[in-house]
Amino acid sequence: MPEAIAPQKILLCSDCLGSGKRNNRRCKSCGGLGVVQYNHGRVLFWRHELTRFTLIYNRLKRIFDKIRLISVVLLALISWFWGGFFIYQFFAAHNSIPTLGTIPEATELLFLVGLSFLCYALYRVSVQRQLLSEVEHFDYDKQPNVDARLESWSEILKVPYRQRRNISESFTAEALSALETAYDLADKRGEEEVKPIYLFNALLSSNRIGNTFVRLGIGPKTISAELERLGFVGQGKPSREPPRLSEEIYHILFEAYETAYSLHQNYVSVTELLTAAVANSKQLDDILFDLGIDHQKLKNVVAWTRIRERLSRQYAALSHAGRFRSKHGMDRAMTAVATPFLNHLSDDLTRKAQSGLTESCVARDAEIEQIFQIIEGGQHNVLLVGEFGAGKRTIIEGIAERMVEGDVPKRLFDKRLVQLSPSSLLSGATPAAAIERLVACLNEISRAGNVILFINNLHELLGVSTGGDRSLDVASTLAEYLVGGNFLVLATTTIEAYAQEVNNSKLSSVFSRVDIKEMDSNQAIEVLESKIGYIEYKEKVFFAYEALEKAVDFSRRFLRDSPLPGSALELITEAAVYTRSKKGADSLVTSEEVGAVVVEKTHIPLTAVSGDEGAKLMNLEEEMHRRVIGQDEAVQLVASALRRARAEMRSQSRPIANFLFLGPTGVGKTELAKTIAEVYFGGEQRMIRFDMSEYQDKNSIYRLIGEPAHKGTGILTEAVRRSPFALLLLDEIEKADKDILNLFLQVMDDGRLTDSTGRVVDFTNIIIIATSNAGTSYVQEEMKAGTSQELIKDRLLHGELKQYFRPEFLNRFDGIVLFEPLTQEAIKKITGLLLKRIGKDLEKKGIKLEITDGAVDYFSRLGFDPDFGARPLRRVLQEKVENQLADLLLSGKLPRHSVVRLEEGGEVKVV
């Protein structure tokens, strides 16, 4: 569907207000045209009489037409049965079938009467089905021109009759009937004008529109109830004067026609009216917005119904075209040669397409065009390079379908697309025998003349070699044949395999590379829409549009093992099964079910998935302070950054947030990072942790992003690719090599990183936290001297830190947080927290731990060391508490239900 249609300029006659009549006579000012628009070089006008009388007449006519058709068919049948009865009588009397000469006269007459009725019925059906006139055929040279020659009626009336077009004749009976209902609704309420809201209300009773709203998760009844609540439905005080169509309605009618024209449709249906109505009425747009439906969503759902119609048309065209192709792999001119050996080791994709066994390929027209251009351009073979699951094979199947339809360049016309099966080629054979088989196949293809070879996962074949230095391998054999240009090869491979195997082999020169990128969200939604019919039919559920949208969104964020649309397709299939098991057949799959399946698959909590956690986010500081003691500034800074991210106020092409945590050891830097992982991502396991002291030399960059032309990819890129919704913790960043810091400079800026195989890894759903001890001694000295924290931070940024980091690197952080050394008070709180954790462990064993204030005081004094933060405290608790408890447990002195008390002086007493 075209994204934006320019607002239509229409010319409305001020004398007759669009009706084309004044005092029951043709309006002289506008020549009876009423309302016009000059477009595509024609004068489009609307003339469809809407009066109280025509409303009644049209209603009666619809009933009358049905009765007339049924009666005529019945009369035809009765006549023939009657005639048949006379023949039966004749047969009973004479015991022979009548001949032309002896046939009873009444029978002949009845046969003729029946035939006449049938001819009349044929005429009626033809007349009733046909639109009065179709929407003009789309002309690429005549783009909408809404500004031209619309100044005056005198100019319009000079346009010859053959260039005038009554657009109402292209509206379907259903669309016209909706308009009539709208007129009736407005009339009953005594309105002066028929407004879009009445048209909308009338449209709701259409099945197609009803289904559209069900897909949006809101039944037409809910909308009707909302309209009633707002006072747009129900009887009013009828006026003596009948209503007339408002100017907004005329805009809607012309826009609906324009939409149908741009979509190359030959009729204007209720769906075009609906989108035009919502686009042209602020009131309607607001009502729908309050119900959670924005204009874009509505347009997408309408486009969905059009995709389904288009696919079924395509399928019909394909099966029609398939009937004219040979089922034995022969071209139509019989010039091809049979390929028995190849047939044994391959799969004929064009034949599959003929039988309707291929998958429909949508949203990949650009890629297919690119492939055709390469093929038309010269002798080059085509290699599709893309990740596993990106849809390379579906594109090939799309090409197979087009080959059957004949909608391809000349080099592919009337040819077979044959897929070589590597497993058949290699099974039970030594490498030498496999190469021999391949050569035999290639020879057959060269002779056949009508075979386009397709090799799926080319890299699977490339490893095969007869061994030894000067041995024969598949790559060179294949390259040798392809250089000859006797036949065309289409192949696919992954990005990684291309970088490692194809790029360095002879094959790279004979193939033109076409990159098949992962689909974007809109393309993926289109694919889901095209496949959903089968899933709905199989699982007996139906999908709301929102479910598809969320499935794509969640797959992009949480299910990164395979790219779109494969991952989203898998997700909606599972959501359909899940919904059926939970809600039963014929229920609606909404975003909630999709979310639930994501939770089951990934174990990310639903709040993190659905983002429905407003209240929790507002109290984020409190939540964090449960685990992190002190460090108010750090917590505050992090919390506001997370809130910005959740409200989508952040830049979408950067990581969610980048933080640098500075401060001495043991003050809670890592603990805060863990807390963020828990609060924001739903668990500590969603934290990817790198100890940057392990990456101190230049070569270690390859460990992070992989080394070109080597197997495998880097640990950083792979980790983020696999879990793109996570926290990336870079411990002790100052120890990493400068080149590695430059790498992160790019990540923090662009939100993406390219690995050694050329794959782009997305970092836009990552929170990056780097920790550093740089300048710790300086900070501690200054703090002891009582310098304010702000001043210390400022001096640190402009002095101490410059030794380690370049200013542009520091600039990339959303926040540089200076962690304060822990005070005695903070240590006391931490002691309380840690002792509570020990208590919880004991609770699991059925033992209660009582902690006295004296014990907390004692341990916090013992564990306090301003230089090492909270670390010594852990050691103290291990030695003084945990060791003693372990001894007591092992010696059996702590049975279940016993109570242990920690007393002043650290004494552990069993009560």
Place this chain on the structure above:
Amino acid sequence: MYALAFQKLIIEALVDIFYFPIWWYSFGAVKAAEWCFNLFKEGNLRLAPGIWLANIFVPMFGQYDWQGRLVSFFMRVVQIIFRGAALLVWTLACFTLFVIWLILPLVIGYGFYRSLIK
């Protein structure tokens, strides 16, 4: 208003009966011609003597030796003759259907005349 509407419907229905033969020989005839032409096109696609004619000197089944070329040439000639003939029959059948459309009202009229007047 209902009575008026009903009256209009009845009058229109009567006019419709008289319009029916006019439609049959105007818009209806055009439709029937289109339908028959599509049927012919379908037959042409299936039998395709044109493709055989265009490739008359191209050897069949990749037999590029002179014997192959010779046999192919004669085979193609035979095919063109038979396919051409079949297409001709098909075309005649399509044309006959169209003629039936045109003469059907006349036949019915004559039948009525014969049965009722005779």
